[in-house]
Amino acid sequence: MSTPEPSPHFSPREALSLFTPIAPGRTESLRALLDELGQDVEHMDGFPLHELPEVHFVRLFVVEGDAYGEIPDRLVYSANIDGSWRAHLSSLVARAPLLREIYGHCEGFPAAADGEGSQRLFEWLAEHRVKPRLFYQGTTGRTTAQITGEAALHDELAGFFDEGLRVGRWGEASPTRIVADAREHVRAQAGRLPQGPPPTRSAEQRTVHGLDLARRVLIFATPFALLTAASLLLLDRLLELSVEALWAPLGLLAVTALVVGVTFLIVRFRETSRLPSEEVFPPATRLDFSNAALVAQQEDHQIQNQISLSIPIKPSRFRRTLVRIVLWVGDGLVRFVFTRGSLFGIRSIHFARFHVDERRDSVLFFSNYDASWESYLEDFLTEGKRAVVPIWTNLRWCPRTRWLFHPAVGFAAIFKPYIRHHQMRTSIWYSAYRDLTAANINNNTAIRRGLWSVRSEGEALEWLKLFSK
Amino acid sequence: MSRLDRSDIQGILLHGYGRMRGASFLLAEIQDPDACRSWLARAAGRVTDASGPQEERCFNLAFTHAGLARLGVAERLSGLSREFVEGMTAPHRQRILGDHPGTPSDPRLWAWGGTEERAQPVHLLLMLYALTPSAAARDGERVAAELADHGMRVSATLDSNPLKDGKEHFGFRDGISNPRLTLDPAELASQHAVMAGEFVLGYPNQARVLPQSPRLGSERGESDWGRNGSYLVFRQLSQDVELFWETMQASSRQLGRNATHDDAKWVASKMVGRWPNGRPLTASPDSDEGELRDLNDFAFHESDADGQRCPLGAHIRRTNPRDSLRPGPKGSLEFVKSHRILRRGRTYGSPVASAARPPAAATASEFPDRGSTDERGLLFLCFNTDLRGQFEFMQQTWMNNEKFQDAYRAVDPVAGVHSRRRSITSTNFIVPDTPLRRRVTDIPSFVSVRGGAYFFLPGLAALRALSG
Numbered sequence: 001m002s003t004p005e006p007s008p009h010f011s012p013r014e015a016l017s018l019f020t021p022i023a024p025g026r027t028e029s030l031r032a033l034l035d036e037l038g039q040d041v042e043h044m045d046g047f048p049l050h051e052l053p054e055v056h057f058v059r060l061f062v063v064e065g066d067a068y069g070e071i072p073d074r075l076v077y078s079a080n081i082d083g084s085w086r087a088h089l090s091s092l093v094a095r096a097p098l099l100r101e102i103y104g105h106c107e108g109f110p111a112a113a114d115g116e117g118s119q120r121l122f123e124w125l126a127e128h129r130v131k132p133r134l135f136y137q138g139t140t141g142r143t144t145a146q147i148t149g150e151a152a153l154h155d156e157l158a159g160f161f162d163e164g165l166r167v168g169r170w171g172e173a174s175p176t177r178i179v180a181d182a183r184e185h186v187r188a189q190a191g192r193l194p195q196g197p198p199p200t201r202s203a204e205q206r207t208v209h210g211l212d213l214a215r216r217v218l219i220f221a222t223p224f225a226l227l228t229a230a231s232l233l234l235l236d237r238l239l240e241l242s243v244e245a246l247w248a249p250l251g252l253l254a255v256t257a258l259v260v261g262v263t264f265l266i267v268r269f270r271e272t273s274r275l276p277s278e279e280v281f282p283p284a285t286r287l288d289f290s291n292a293a294l295v296a297q298q299e300d301h302q303i304q305n306q307i308s309l310s311i312p313i314k315p316s317r318f319r320r321t322l323v324r325i326v327l328w329v330g331d332g333l334v335r336f337v338f339t340r341g342s343l344f345g346i347r348s349i350h351f352a353r354f355h356v357d358e359r360r361d362s363v364l365f366f367s368n369y370d371a372s373w374e375s376y377l378e379d380f381l382t383e384g385k386r387a388v389v390p391i392w393t394n395l396r397w398c399p400r401t402r403w404l405f406h407p408a409v410g411f412a413a414i415f416k417p418y419i420r421h422h423q424m425r426t427s428i429w430y431s432a433y434r435d436l437t438a439a440n441i442n443n444n445t446a447i448r449r450g451l452w453s454v455r456s457e458g459e460a461l462e463w464l465k466l467f468s469k
Numbered sequence: 470m471s472r473l474d475r476s477d478i479q480g481i482l483l484h485g486y487g488r489m490r491g492a493s494f495l496l497a498e499i500q501d502p503d504a505c506r507s508w509l510a511r512a513a514g515r516v517t518d519a520s521g522p523q524e525e526r527c528f529n530l531a532f533t534h535a536g537l538a539r540l541g542v543a544e545r546l547s548g549l550s551r552e553f554v555e556g557m558t559a560p561h562r563q564r565i566l567g568d569h570p571g572t573p574s575d576p577r578l579w580a581w582g583g584t585e586e587r588a589q590p591v592h593l594l595l596m597l598y599a600l601t602p603s604a605a606a607r608d609g610e611r612v613a614a615e616l617a618d619h620g621m622r623v624s625a626t627l628d629s630n631p632l633k634d635g636k637e638h639f640g641f642r643d644g645i646s647n648p649r650l651t652l653d654p655a656e657l658a659s660q661h662a663v664m665a666g667e668f669v670l671g672y673p674n675q676a677r678v679l680p681q682s683p684r685l686g687s688e689r690g691e692s693d694w695g696r697n698g699s700y701l702v703f704r705q706l707s708q709d710v711e712l713f714w715e716t717m718q719a720s721s722r723q724l725g726r727n728a729t730h731d732d733a734k735w736v737a738s739k740m741v742g743r744w745p746n747g748r749p750l751t752a753s754p755d756s757d758e759g760e761l762r763d764l765n766d767f768a769f770h771e772s773d774a775d776g777q778r779c780p781l782g783a784h785i786r787r788t789n790p791r792d793s794l795r796p797g798p799k800g801s802l803e804f805v806k807s808h809r810i811l812r813r814g815r816t817y818g819s820p821v822a823s824a825a826r827p828p829a830a831a832t833a834s835e836f837p838d839r840g841s842t843d844e845r846g847l848l849f850l851c852f853n854t855d856l857r858g859q860f861e862f863m864q865q866t867w868m869n870n871e872k873f874q875d876a877y878r879a880v881d882p883v884a885g886v887h888s889r890r891r892s893i894t895s896t897n898f899i900v901p902d903t904p905l906r907r908r909v910t911d912i913p914s915f916v917s918v919r920g921g922a923y924f925f926l927p928g929l930a931a932l933r934a935l936s937g
Contacts, residue, residue: 410678468906
């Protein structure tokens with residue numbers, strides 16, 4: 001038994017978002033340019049995303065400003081990449097000459113193009129970077145190269161098993177024997193197929209990850225700690241007693257319960273009170289579905305689909321604060337809890353991100369997902385409702401919710417046309433692995449891991465089942 | 470709402486007219502709207518409703534959006550579904566349904582309802598049922614003549630030809646599993662009970678709300694025109710029976726068997742999920758003998774979670790996944806219930822084997838009329854109140870989805886096509902086994918679409934409103 005190659009490191013992946021204001025009157029010509037390019041994203045001359053190995057998904061589209069011209073239309077560049085956003089932006093500046101033509105439509109674009117100009121372009125673009133508030137990954141830690149390599153591994157092994165069965169290679173052979181043959185087969189193709197188990201976090205990466213977790217827990221716990229201290233102090237003064245062991249937990253309990261209770265009562269009151277008519281989403285019978293038809297045109301050209309949404313936050317300070325808190329907590333959850341390809345049971349997301357658009361007081365949501373729009377929305381309305389309702393309940397025209405967590409009766413019937421109505425047309429959308437679902441990618445990694453780790457007959461049987469899909 | 474208003478609901482929606490062996494479907498164009506309206510005023514009285522015992526003949530009718538426009542009502546209607554308004558052949562819908570340009574299902578090639586420029590428009594569907602096929606055909610001729618006198622022209626007549634034993638042309642018993650409509654949520658414990666609002670407008674659906682129903686505007690205000698109506702999907706599906714059984718034979722070799730009759734039948738049954746006589750593989754994986762014919766009270770999760778009996782990609786497990794989807798048994802059943810359809814299909818064309826007996830497990834060499842170009846297949850009709858959430862969802866997310874249940878490249882082996890990749894015309898099929906699954910590759914399409922359209926089947930009062 002030879003030792004597999006040492007693992008390369010787990011890949012840190014980033015979400016890069018650039019928001020650049022479009023010069024007045026230039027939006028339509030920019031859109032035309034992007035739409036034309038977007039016709040064939042695999043061969044965009046002058047914008048060779050398919051030649052940039054760090055790219056997973058990229059989209060470009062226009063977020064419209066307001067009708068009064070106070071907020072300009074903006075061009076959004078949104079990418080999911082391996083490594084740092086700086087490296088990606090540099091290679092984009094160096095290898096995508098069309099970048100200049102595209103961004104030439106934007107305000108403040110540094111006109112000089114090459115040499116020193118490249119550096120200026122890089123810096124100008126970097127100035128427009130906005131960090132997402134929440135960044136979810138369904139296929140954590142894998143580079144594009146790893147994803148395509150492991151897909152090749154699966155395909156090769158599936159064919160190897162077909163052939164072996166055809167010629168009767170394994171007769172009554174034990175499962176471990178079949179796995180051993182598979183290992184041998186993969187080893188023989190060292191140049192073509194990834195070898196050894198998939199990468200895991202290095203010690204350094206684990207430390208950074210752990211520190212981030214600690215930081216978030218600390219921030220999360222601080223208000224509660226302060227609350228406790230304050231309540232103890234208060235109790236101490238009020239009762240003029242010394243702080244005995246019993247008071248601490250009681251005080252904490254009482255104050256927390258009071259705060260939580262009052263908050264929820266306010267929320268509940270707002271949820272159950274009649275919505276002002278301007279906050280009720282137009283019932284579907286009154287809805288013009290031209291936007292739905294427009295965005296649907298762009299869907300189902302491949303296995304994956306994408307969605308870009310912009311929805312204003314409800315006009316109250318409470319909601320503006322709450323949605324930021326929810327996104328912050330959510331970001332922690334997706335970084336530390338939902339890291340295995342399932343978000344409250346939803347397994348069809350490759351990448352998703354939320355921004356709060358400070359200029360428009362709205363929430364932006366971009367997602368790259370598998371299968372149909374209809375099934376994606378259904379996922380969010382059934383299993384994944386806990387990932388959706390706490391955020392959407394703070395947005396305008398959202399159908400009624402219960403306790404900020406549950407959809408009320410009839411939620412789905414309104415939610416779907418509501419989402420369709422706010423969906424934005426994406427001009428360019430590129431995927432580096434358009435035939436793979438997140439579930440495929442995760443299964444492929446499990447196959448690779450198991451190939452080198454399987455020992456017992458039972459484990460071998462379980463591993464072989466990964467090919468029954 | 471405690472009862473369905475049966476006297477206002479067209480009969481075909483609540484009954485399959487099983488006793489009527491004959492059915493004739495007329496597709497008509499409205500040339501003179503005024504003449505058509507006056508005909509409708511009288512014909513409304515002949516339309517079979519769902520209240521009484523069925524007579525010797527039944528008569529129902531439905532309209533396309535173009536038909537409603539021709540009658541001048543489309544612009545007065547609000548809240549019609551987008552799918553119905555855009556029609557079955559909208560470019561995006563072609564991808565969803567797998568009717569790809571350049572394939573045999575290309576809507577430009579359709580015999581009716583297609584996109585070819587000179588194609589005659591389809592406005593109206595008349596469904597005539599009679600005790601025998603010949604009686605239905607005679608009724609069809611009579612009605613066609615009647616329409617001609619009232620400013621309408623029949624562009625196609627599709628006569629059904631029932632096969633023995635309730636089978637479809639591949640030789641399998643069909644139409645075994647249909648939802649049972651209920652208005653009482655307490656009855657939903659039964660796996661086939663589904664809220665009536667999933668199929669009939671005007672009643673609560675699975676989400677316990679009223680499905681979106683078109684409203685008709687007039688000087689006196691608005692009325693719920695859709696009430697007691699439903700959206701009707703009609704697709705003429707041509708079946709290549711010889712190719713089917715030839716492929717089954719070849720596939721049995723890929724599965725390590727010998728291409729005998731029984732082997733071909735076994736493979737085909739694996740792909741369907743039932744034996745030809747209707748017996749489900751989950752209940753009876755090794756043999757089609759016994760008393761379990763047409764058994765429908767079974768589920769997958771408990772006894773067949775990983776598809777060792779009925780493979781995960783089998784036809785019946787895709788069109789009705791029962792309790793086998795990811796949320797787990799209870800969640801899955803509930804989820805599936807909001808995506809079901811009410812089927813009312815009929816077979817057409819002469820069977821391949823002689824004497825009206827479809828080849829339950831016949832091998833290709835046994836077909837007497839081998840090489841014949843006869844058309845045969847299924848006149849697929851189904852009802853739902855949400856085309857996108859039910860019929861289209863089932864097609865796109867379950868049947869034509871090569872990634873269904875985390876698969877890699879496998880659509881419904883019997884009736885599916887790759888919905889999003891028109892360049893791929895074949896599919897894989899995985900048969901789980903121990904220790905190693907077997908895989909059939911390159912299964913071609915056996916089914917192609919010859920025509921189709923979305924219709925609206927109005928309630929009787931709504932029908933009278935059209936003629937007024």
